[in-house]
Amino acid sequence: MLTRLDRKIIRVISQELPLEERPFKLLAAKIGIGEKMLLERVRFYKKNDILRKYAVALNHLKVGFRYNAMAAWNMPAKYVQEAGAIMASFPQVSHCYERKRGKDWNYNLYAMIHTRSKRGCLEAARAIAKKTDCKDYQLLFSTYEYKKSAAQL
């Protein structure tokens, strides 16, 4: 279980890593612990899959990945496991989840596709359709980004 101190650490390291020689020393001071202890906790979180990634978040539009589409699939339950693994194997797919179906929205498997061209999104979706042998899907292109931020933990 995570302690109150862990929660504090998690909140602080969810914020910017300082661009200074000893960034963890600065963050540790904010938390009120030593640099060594902070590094130990970070390694522990990583090892236990609590920390997913300690890395950059890019503005994908500004690095040329201008198209993103959410592909929603109506996948028979018995194929979900296999199809999810196939979707996950595509480098263009950043997120893939099985989700509850909606009342008038009969889709249960979702893949977020990021590409440099619109054609790239269409082709990735088509390739997935072929590999999973599932033609019942919708490709929802994002036409405006209202918000993209880190979760406030």
Add this chain to the structure above:
Amino acid sequence: MNRLNALDKRILNRLQEDIEFVATPWKAMAGDLGIAEQLLLERIKALKKKGIIRRISATFNTLKIGFASTLVAVKAAPSKVDQVAQRINAYKEVTHNYKRNARYNLWFTLVAKDKHSISRIIKQIKQDQTIDQLLDLPATKLFKIDVKFPL
């Protein structure tokens, strides 16, 4: 689109992997890249200024730290979709919010400290008269989270 030089691309590719969990991670990274730490930090600052780098920070497995999350789809009148989106944005628990070309035209993700908070926010948003219908689509299985843009 911004022009990125070869060094910037190498730096950005490296930054998309975990930093090293050592006292001097920038020095370690600069060593990997074969450049001076000062140059690395300068380039990162410049890339931040241009808005190419949003942030460098830790991201967590929200489930493992006890948080709840969901994906929500909303049908909003096309003429009102901007207004509805702004009202939804006001919640700090809303992390992503996109207009999409579908009958459900607004899609957002919620991350909150527990399931109860999620239900409460959805209930509040549902009261918006300009929203026709709303779908709460919580994940039941995760197959992949790995956001990477090879440059």
